[in-house]
Amino acid sequence: MPKNEELSEFMRAKILGLYESNKSIRDISKQLKIPKSTIQDTISHYKNSGSVKTGRPRILNGSDQKELKKIVKENNCSSINMIQKKYVETSNVEVSSSTIRRNLHELKIFSRKTAPDRKAVRKSIEMVSTKKKLECYSMGKSHME
Numbered sequence: 001m002p003k004n005e006e007l008s009e010f011m012r013a014k015i016l017g018l019y020e021s022n023k024s025i026r027d028i029s030k031q032l033k034i035p036k037s038t039i040q041d042t043i044s045h046y047k048n049s050g051s052v053k054t055g056r057p058r059i060l061n062g063s064d065q066k067e068l069k070k071i072v073k074e075n076n077c078s079s080i081n082m083i084q085k086k087y088v089e090t091s092n093v094e095v096s097s098s099t100i101r102r103n104l105h106e107l108k109i110f111s112r113k114t115a116p117d118r119k120a121v122r123k124s125i126e127m128v129s130t131k132k133k134l135e136c137y138s139m140g141k142s143h144m145e
Helices: 009-020 025-032 036-049 062-074 080-091 097-106 118-144
Strands: none
Touching (some): 062 097
């Protein structure tokens, strides 16, 4: 096996299966053509963690994602930062907004942009229309003269 190539989950499971069937580390190494140190590391990782998977554990598990989905449904028009603050308040787990975004994407929820404030939009429309009316009035007055 080439140096620095990561073992697949299947190979790790195969190593553990052979080990649990009372094969020695040396025999497993010869049979699978994998260094003894790799076999030993895989077995010790399994004994310590109880899992054949490697890598960094996820911050949010399945139940945490359900809670996040519930928060998003309740606050449908909130920004990512608002959702993140609400999640931290309810779960007491400190997570970044990028973690929230990544988990929302895994849940197939996209585009968390804040909806504009309706009162502000209405007021700006009224201001524009008032300006436009004044412009039209002054234009009409100039044409009359």
